[in-house]
Amino acid sequence: MKIAILSRNRRLYSTRRLVEACTERGHEVRVLDTLKCYMELSSHEPVVWYKGEKLEDFDAIIPRIGASITPYGLAVIRQFEMLGTYSLTESVALGRSRDKLRALQLLSRKNVGMPISSFAHDVHNTKELIKLVGGAPVVVKLLEGTQGRGVVLAETAKAAESVIDAFRELKADFLVQEFIKEAGGADVRCLVIGKKVVAAMQRTAASGEFRSNLHRGGTAELTRLTPAERATAVKAAQIMGLNVAGVDILRSSRGPLVMEVNSSPGLEGIETASKKNVAAEIVKFIEENAGPNKNKTRGTG
Numbered sequence: 001m002k003i004a005i006l007s008r009n010r011r012l013y014s015t016r017r018l019v020e021a022c023t024e025r026g027h028e029v030r031v032l033d034t035l036k037c038y039m040e041l042s043s044h045e046p047v048v049w050y051k052g053e054k055l056e057d058f059d060a061i062i063p064r065i066g067a068s069i070t071p072y073g074l075a076v077i078r079q080f081e082m083l084g085t086y087s088l089t090e091s092v093a094l095g096r097s098r099d100k101l102r103a104l105q106l107l108s109r110k111n112v113g114m115p116i117s118s119f120a121h122d123v124h125n126t127k128e129l130i131k132l133v134g135g136a137p138v139v140v141k142l143l144e145g146t147q148g149r150g151v152v153l154a155e156t157a158k159a160a161e162s163v164i165d166a167f168r169e170l171k172a173d174f175l176v177q178e179f180i181k182e183a184g185g186a187d188v189r190c191l192v193i194g195k196k197v198v199a200a201m202q203r204t205a206a207s208g209e210f211r212s213n214l215h216r217g218g219t220a221e222l223t224r225l226t227p228a229e230r231a232t233a234v235k236a237a238q239i240m241g242l243n244v245a246g247v248d249i250l251r252s253s254r255g256p257l258v259m260e261v262n263s264s265p266g267l268e269g270i271e272t273a274s275k276k277n278v279a280a281e282i283v284k285f286i287e288e289n290a291g292p293n294k295n296k297t298r299g300t301g
């Protein structure tokens with residue numbers, strides 16, 4: 001097959017591993033810088049251009065879209081979908097998962113366990129937002145944050161009010177969430193491909209920290225998933241419509257709670273912790289599922 005990886009940087013671990021896996025499995029692979037793709041729209045045929053070349057004969061694309069370029073990345077994927085090119089991550093699925101409020105709404109509709117969350121625009125709702133999630137301690141999260149930045153644990157209602165007011169002052173979008181204390185500063189990353197969890201790791205926060213992000217000094221180790229955790233991870237990925245997803249779960253006293261569903265999950269941490277060849281599993285999934293017009297949504301919706 002002829003496969004394109006949409007990635008801004010071919011030196012990134014995940015991009016390199018996907019190139020290796022494609023090559024090892026006998027495919028022709030190219031890395032395309034998402035921001036260097038440009039598009040032509042007319043009534044008869046959509047075109048994706050790249051440095052003066054028409055991109056028309058790829059069997060599949062693997063989008064690896066960073067959060068900072070989500071809107072443009074979505075447009076590029078959609079354009080490929082309009083050509084009938086198979087996209088491992090469909091534009092609609094990527095859009096759902098990148099919008100954290102929309103993602104939580106979709107999960108809640110299908111009864112997936114999640115930390116109780118609240119959000120509001122109006123400044124007069126601060127106390128109510130805290131009360132809705134069960135009162136302090138609460139976690140306040142910037143919707144735009146990554147790598148644990150903009151995630152604050154407020155131990156008291158007073159502290160929570162101050163943080164919320166500060167975020168409002170900065171005109172930042174945020175949500176308020178019930179703090180899952182019994183997770184003990186750990187969460188579980190489940191790497192889902194199709195209907196299976198192919199690898200999982202537990203991430204534990206550094207001492208004195210509640211955020212388990214590896215970027216915040218957290219450590220990763222192998223973990224054994226319960227059947228309920230597996231089922232929850234797969235269900236969350238399917239609700240988003242993602243063929244490949246990194247589902248983050250908190251282990252709570254009322255069972256697994258989904259914190260978020262990542263649509264371009266990094267491979268380095270999970271391959272290292274699990275010693276699994278996740279990149280090869282991704283390519284195998286493409287071999288089994290790609291085909292002209294095989295995307296479910298074809299860029300609509």
Ligand SMILES: Nc1ncnc2c1ncn2[C@@H]1O[C@H](COP(=O)(O)OP(=O)(O)OP(=O)(O)O)[C@@H](O)[C@H]1O
Pocket residue numbers: 115139141145146147148149150151177178179180181183185186187205210211212213248250259260
């Ligand atoms: N409601 C919560 N209860 C307990 N711990 C939480 C809660 N929300 C987040 N955490 C901890 O904080 C960490 C960071 O939170 P989260 O994953 O929501 O933000 P982020 O990592 O900055 O966002 P992203 O993963 O999109 O980059 C989590 O990995 C988890 O360890």
Ligand SMILES: [Mg+2]
Pocket residue numbers: 147148213248260
């Ligand atoms: Mg996270």
Ligand SMILES: [Mg+2]
Pocket residue numbers: 260261262
């Ligand atoms: Mg994330």
